[in-house]
Amino acid sequence: MLNFFRHLEHHKFCILVEYLTSSKTHHVVQNIASFSAFIAIADRLHSDHDMAPLEASQHYPESVDKVLHFAGKGRDIQDFELFLQQAKAANINNLLLLTGDKLKEHCHGQEGPPRTRYLESVNAVMVAKRHGGFHLGVAFNPFKYAEAERDAQYLKLHKKLKAGADFIITQLGYDMDALKQAKAFLKHYHYPQKILACVMPLSLARANFMVKNKVAGIVITPHMLKVLADEKQVGLSDRVYLRCALQILIFKHLGFAGVHLSACHKREEQMLLESYIEQYQHLDLVALEALWNSLWQVKTGKEFVPELPYYSRQPTSSQLIKYQQLHFMHEALFESKIAKGVGHFIFKASFWEHTPAAKALLKTEFISKHGVVGCESCGQCRLGDTLYICPETCPKGLANGPCGGTTLDRCEFGDRECIHSVKARLAKAVGQTDVLKEKLIPTVPIKVRGTSSWKNWYLATET
Structure with a gap:
């Protein structure tokens, strides 16, 4: 054969x-x-x-x-x-x-x-x-x-x-x-x-x-x-x-x-x-x-290229400010040795295994993040690897990059700009392109969804 x-x-x-x-x-x-x-x-x-x-x-x-x-x-x-x-x-x-x-x-x-x-x-x-x-x-x-x-x-x-x-x-x-x-x-x-x-x-x-x-x-x-x-x-x-x-x-x-x-x-x-x-x-x-x-009656070389609408190709000032603020908070609260140690100590307590405490924690996290980044309580927060643009706001939930279905930056679903175009534009502006090129983001297991990513993050941290 x-x-x-x-x-x-x-x-x-x-x-x-x-x-x-x-x-x-x-x-x-x-x-x-x-x-x-x-x-x-x-x-x-x-x-x-x-x-x-x-x-x-x-x-x-x-x-x-x-x-x-x-x-x-x-x-x-x-x-x-x-x-x-x-x-x-x-x-x-x-x-x-x-x-x-x-x-x-x-x-x-x-x-x-x-x-x-x-x-x-x-x-x-x-x-x-x-x-x-x-x-x-x-x-x-x-x-x-x-x-x-x-x-x-x-x-x-x-x-x-x-x-x-x-x-x-x-x-x-x-x-x-x-x-x-x-x-x-x-x-x-x-x-x-x-x-x-x-x-x-x-x-x-x-x-x-x-x-x-x-x-x-x-x-x-x-x-x-x-x-x-x-x-x-x-x-x-x-x-x-x-x-x-x-x-x-x-x-x-x-x-x-x-x-x-x-x-x-x-x-x-x-x-x-x-x-x-x-x-x-x-x-x-x-x-x-x-x-x-x-x-194909090619004369200019542009016969296969769609007409490009004119619009700004730079991230907005609000997007840049939001990135800087969230990056500062992430580094301080999740990446520093002190934050990792304190978080691990707090969340290893058996108190968080009780249903009322777990629900209160999840609700608190959702309220604090949903309005800012569109959080859907995935339980495995990937914001640090996606320039603080939540992959849950992609209709397909894609974290590693876009599908092939976009058209001139528009999502395949037609109701928004593709978040991965926003990420690529932002990454170039803040010098973080390598993050979008190198970081392989694992999929979120079904059993993790609906749990607190804060707790999961700190308990997975080596102290």
């Missing part, structure tokens, strides 16, 4: 063909043109209740190596631990670990069921690495055009790689300059991890669907829509597959390890793509890029 990860290690360009668990098509190809092909099984892309990728993998030939997606949306660390055990038992060791886009049945938690939280890919990588025996992929979205939003993505990529990711798959996108920047980033920081680009034959129908439904993290500009519409009107729809073939060949020349091919699982689609790859694979990079730019 051809081995996906060995292909990466031996610098053999390959194609991961994505299959949805909701699809009834189980045709599998092992080669597309001269490139080896493998199976990638997506996790809950069609609906929140899709069949699990691990279960779906049983419907595909054992002779083809597979990469299973695992999206952390609506899942906790215990769910992931179980998944790892099951994957190991099924002899599947290639995983793509994602935080995931928002669940369609996401609950905000103000009323009714508890709020939905998401297991971050950083935390999933950390856990899987401890288990051992897995080849771990992570997603990365380079198509970010507001400065803080882009910085936040790259800061989190540092964390994913530090946590132990073995390979990277980018978000779907068509801005070749942004993809080149991602490749240059790995070279600049001497990261050995391999990178694959996500590609899709982009038809007008698919582009309109993504724009209409605001598919998280995907940039489709008005220029792109016009080009596709004009082509369809004059009967040039086959260019959809020509462009995809050109993109694949360009990535090979650029040194990418391969591509993750979406929405192309039918044999007739693959054969059309294959025919274009074979027709143009003799061209060098300059000729391929020239043809790509010609098909």
Whole structure:
């Protein structure tokens, strides 16, 4: 059996063909043109209740190596631990670990069921690495055009790689300059991890669907829509597959390890793509890029870039003052030797084990912090590692950095600015960027939530 990860290690360009668990098509190809092909099984892309990728993998030939997606949306660390055990038992060791886009049945938690939280890919990588025996992929979205939003993505990529990711798959996108920047980033920081680009034959129908439904993290500009519409009107729809073939060949020349091919699982689609790859694979990079730019009618290089609104790109004075005040309080009350010693002495008393005292302490902590930072009594306060911007104010509860679904600094949920853009902007202003790049913040266990982080902090402190 051809081995996906060995292909990466031996610098053999390959194609991961994505299959949805909701699809009834189980045709599998092992080669597309001269490139080896493998199976990638997506996790809950069609609906929140899709069949699990691990279960779906049983419907595909054992002779083809597979990469299973695992999206952390609506899942906790215990769910992931179980998944790892099951994957190991099924002899599947290639995983793509994602935080995931928002669940369609996401609950905000103000009323009714508890709020939905998401297991971050950083935390999933950390856990899987401890288990051992897995080849771990992570997603990365380079198509970010507001400065803080882009910085936040790259800061989190540092964390994913530090946590132990073995390979990277980018978000779907068509801005070749942004993809080149991602490749240059790995070279600049001497990261050995391999990178694959996500590609899709982009038809007008698919582009309109993504724009209409605001598919998280995907940039489709008005220029792109016009080009596709004009082509369809004059009967040039086959260019959809020509462009995809050109993109694949360009990535090979650029040194990418391969591509993750979406929405192309039918044999007739693959054969059309294959025919274009074979027709143009003799061209060098300059000729391929020239043809790509010609098909997209590129003149300025900005055709794939969304229109940027003008607004201040600096933290406000109130944000800076709040950071300085909270940093001073944190250092004095939680980091100094005296504070640690006194706190440990106070909270080790059995008095705090009694229910009335525990409830009073939790209520006091919540009242003192909720109005200031949005505390939700997580029991494992991470403010010192997040520049005093509470990760609980992220709808997904992400502490290590953003998901890939933001748009020009706006949260995927559309009702706020992404807190991780705020953090990135603030970190640059106060010289704390390394905190957002280096500190791996562990996930909060369910059993800890609803307890006092003050008590937990001091009792965990060595005196």
